[in-house]
Amino acid sequence: MRLKILNILKNNQDWVSGETLCRELGVSRTAVWKHVSGLREDGYRIEARANLGYRLTDAPDIPYPAEVMSGLSTSVLGLNLVHMEEVASTNAEAKKLAREGCPEGTVIVAETQKGGKGRLGRVWFSPRSRGLWFSIVLRPPINLVDTPQVTMVTAVAVATAVREHTGVPAGIKWPNDILVDGKKICGILVELNAEMDCVNFLVAGIGLNVNIKKNEFPPELADIVTSLEIESGQHIYRVPLLRCLLQHLEKWYHRWLNEGFAAVLNKWRQMCVTLDCPVTVHTIKETYSGYAVDVDDTGALLVRTGDGSVQRLIAGEVTLRKQA
Amino acid sequence: MRLKILNILKNNQDWVSGETLCRELGVSRTAVWKHVSGLREDGYRIEARANLGYRLTDAPDIPYPAEVMSGLSTSVLGLNLVHMEEVASTNAEAKKLAREGCPEGTVIVAETQKGGKGRLGRVWFSPRSRGLWFSIVLRPPINLVDTPQVTMVTAVAVATAVREHTGVPAGIKWPNDILVDGKKICGILVELNAEMDCVNFLVAGIGLNVNIKKNEFPPELADIVTSLEIESGQHIYRVPLLRCLLQHLEKWYHRWLNEGFAAVLNKWRQMCVTLDCPVTVHTIKETYSGYAVDVDDTGALLVRTGDGSVQRLIAGEVTLRKQA
Structure with a gap:
């Protein structure tokens, strides 16, 4: 119901009469007033004026x-x-x-x-x-x-x-x-x-x-x-x-x-900002250093180690090494 | 408590007196009797004799x-x-x-x-x-x-x-x-x-x-x-x-x-009873026939298809094909 009221107010830049809201939603004026109060508690700014009705002036930056x-x-x-x-x-x-x-x-x-x-x-x-x-x-x-x-x-x-x-x-x-x-x-x-x-x-x-x-x-x-x-x-x-x-x-x-x-x-x-960078690799089995040279077509990281061989890293943690 | 009674009876091939059970478990004779009844309902055969006590004669083949x-x-x-x-x-x-x-x-x-x-x-x-x-x-x-x-x-x-x-x-x-x-x-x-x-x-x-x-x-x-x-x-x-x-x-x-x-x-x-057999392979993407030749060192099934190429099957369903 709150969402419905909100949508009606959003679709009307101007005032919406309490009567219109009651008719479109099939509820009483008291019910409309209660839902508007709830929306205000959520951070919506809704003006209310006798004779004019309700107007939405601000919505909160909350991912409702x-x-x-x-x-x-x-x-x-x-x-x-x-x-x-x-x-x-x-x-x-x-x-x-x-x-x-x-x-x-x-x-x-x-x-x-x-x-x-x-x-x-x-x-x-x-x-x-x-x-x-x-x-x-x-x-x-x-x-x-x-x-x-x-x-x-x-x-x-x-x-x-x-x-x-x-x-x-x-x-x-x-x-x-x-x-x-x-x-x-x-x-x-x-x-x-x-x-x-x-x-x-x-x-x-x-x-x-x-x-x-x-x-x-x-x-x-x-x-x-x-x-x-x-x-x-x-x-x-x-x-x-x-x-x-x-x-x-x-x-x-x-x-x-x-x-x-x-x-x-x-x-x-x-x-990627870590390709061609010196890295230290931590896996559940070992730790080693090398250069992150590329990823292969499955997404595994290719790390060239000191002896020139290339390790294929499927899972693990990589930290950037600061070079001297 | 039932488990405790059962263990005592199992560890004694012979009769165990009601008194012994009460003492070892710290409960009344009525309580022992109630637990024994429960065990019988589960399929255990437990004899009871005045003056002698209880004796386990058969246990059910239920994976309790x-x-x-x-x-x-x-x-x-x-x-x-x-x-x-x-x-x-x-x-x-x-x-x-x-x-x-x-x-x-x-x-x-x-x-x-x-x-x-x-x-x-x-x-x-x-x-x-x-x-x-x-x-x-x-x-x-x-x-x-x-x-x-x-x-x-x-x-x-x-x-x-x-x-x-x-x-x-x-x-x-x-x-x-x-x-x-x-x-x-x-x-x-x-x-x-x-x-x-x-x-x-x-x-x-x-x-x-x-x-x-x-x-x-x-x-x-x-x-x-x-x-x-x-x-x-x-x-x-x-x-x-x-x-x-x-x-x-x-x-x-x-x-x-x-x-x-x-x-x-x-x-x-x-x-494995399906290596070197003609098989039909069903994956979430395709269906094809071939011979199951081996598994590789990751456990994937290697299937040689009609054109001589070998497909590597990681996930899917294999059915044996009856040969003409």
């Missing part, structure tokens, strides 16, 4: 479904969007909805995460309303072995959207960290539920630092992370940014499914 | 924890075992327990499954108490790309246990169906929950047809499936068979983790 969907040009991603004030982690919520059978493209976005997770079990700092902390449920008809490609699809889409929407020169570190000037601005955590022959669902979790100031990061992160506000020098509205992200994510997701991985990989290579 | 664990020589698999009368599917139960953090090696075994699942969403026929329908939770420290190896580890262990325990000449069809004389006797469904860098957990579901008679299978399955009773000509006790399966599963699982995939693959090749 009504806000994000208004003007969203996707055909799948975000059509089912759930906004929550606080969650343990948006990936955990998304996995739960996916198990219960939610449609592909379902998005969970939260104002804050109390147990936000990065790769390898690390904590992800998710201060309230200062970033976009969201997860997307995908159900691609692919084999298990092709799932690592999804992380690179996601990285390409996020880096492209950030560049386009804010002008901040986002780059990619293998396989899917988004960096600006060597500092992390966005983390991506893809989780999956699969059989050997098919993927039941994937959840792509994205944590993008939007309006976090330098002194708001915990001291241990201060030198290695950044935000769009720091890099662009201005406050960034989250709702249009999320729309832009969903549009690019859908575009690259469908391009990958329809055209294959090669197109994604070409774009990924262009946006 | 107390039955399976008595004489089980594993160090991880089955130490936490949950028996259920009826479930939708043991894999679904196992995944739920795994998400809640159950220890590695947890086993769920059910008398019947109402929604038993095979690979690719197929139904698995699971008549009450006539088979071993169980799932094991594993948490191997491996990369996502190595998970298909688990299906082959499981197939090797199951085929070995069946041969050893019953003498039935079980063979393997790529990647992990267990066949006897071309008919399916056991299906294995591995599901996983993972990130790109690590596996959160795997669930290996095993459905083994034990004491199903030929005329008890649905007509559409009659020609393509079989059971241990049909093949061996005798009733097979499920509890010792499950112990044997768990022991072989643990042995091969640890061998794979400690020594690598090569040892598993050698054994798998020896037990």
Whole structure:
């Protein structure tokens, strides 16, 4: 009902009479008044005048479904969007909805995460309303072995959207960290539920630092992370940014499914900031140093080590080595 | 408490007085009597005599924890075992327990499954108490790309246990169906929950047809499936068979983790009954015919097609082609 009132007010720049609202929605004047009060509590500015009715003068920059969907040009991603004030982690919520059978493209976005997770079990700092902390449920008809490609699809889409929407020169570190000037601005955590022959669902979790100031990061992160506000020098509205992200994510997701991985990989290579760089590699079995020379056509990182041989890295962590 | 009474009775071949049970367990005679009644309802035969006490004379062939664990020589698999009368599917139960953090090696075994699942969403026929329908939770420290190896580890262990325990000449069809004389006797469904860098957990579901008679299978399955009773000509006790399966599963699982995939693959090749056979391959993208010539060192099936080229099959379904 709130969403209906909001849509009517949005579609009328001018005043809408209480009578019109009652008639179109089939509810009483008292009911309309209660819903308007609820919308005001959510941050909407709605004027009310006797004889004139109601008028929407300002909407909050909070990724409520009504806000994000208004003007969203996707055909799948975000059509089912759930906004929550606080969650343990948006990936955990998304996995739960996916198990219960939610449609592909379902998005969970939260104002804050109390147990936000990065790769390898690390904590992800998710201060309230200062970033976009969201997860997307995908159900691609692919084999298990092709799932690592999804992380690179996601990285390409996020880096492209950030560049386009804010002008901040986002780059990619293998396989899917988004960096600006060597500092992390966005983390991506893809989780999956699969059989050997098919993927039941994937959840792509994205944590993008939007309006976090330098002194708001915990001291241990201060030198290695950044935000769009720091890099662009201005406050960034989250709702249009999320729309832009969903549009690019859908575009690259469908391009990958329809055209294959090669197109994604070409774009990924262009946006990668750690090729031809000295790196240290950490896997669950070993640690070694070398030069990141390229990715192969499955997305594995090729690292040339001291003895001239090339190691193929499928999973693991890469850190940039500072050269003397 | 029931388990404690059972253990005391099992450890004493002779009569155990009611007084002894009350003292050792710290409960009243009425309580002992109630628990003994419960055990009898579960199928245990317990004699009771005034002046002598209680004596266990027979235990049911039902995979209750107390039955399976008595004489089980594993160090991880089955130490936490949950028996259920009826479930939708043991894999679904196992995944739920795994998400809640159950220890590695947890086993769920059910008398019947109402929604038993095979690979690719197929139904698995699971008549009450006539088979071993169980799932094991594993948490191997491996990369996502190595998970298909688990299906082959499981197939090797199951085929070995069946041969050893019953003498039935079980063979393997790529990647992990267990066949006897071309008919399916056991299906294995591995599901996983993972990130790109690590596996959160795997669930290996095993459905083994034990004491199903030929005329008890649905007509559409009659020609393509079989059971241990049909093949061996005798009733097979499920509890010792499950112990044997768990022991072989643990042995091969640890061998794979400690020594690598090569040892598993050698054994798998020896037990495979479809190498050098004409096959039809069905993948999510295509269908083609050829000869299954070998598996490579990642477990992929190598199929030589009509034009002499060799296709590498990572995921899909293989059916044996009858030759003219």
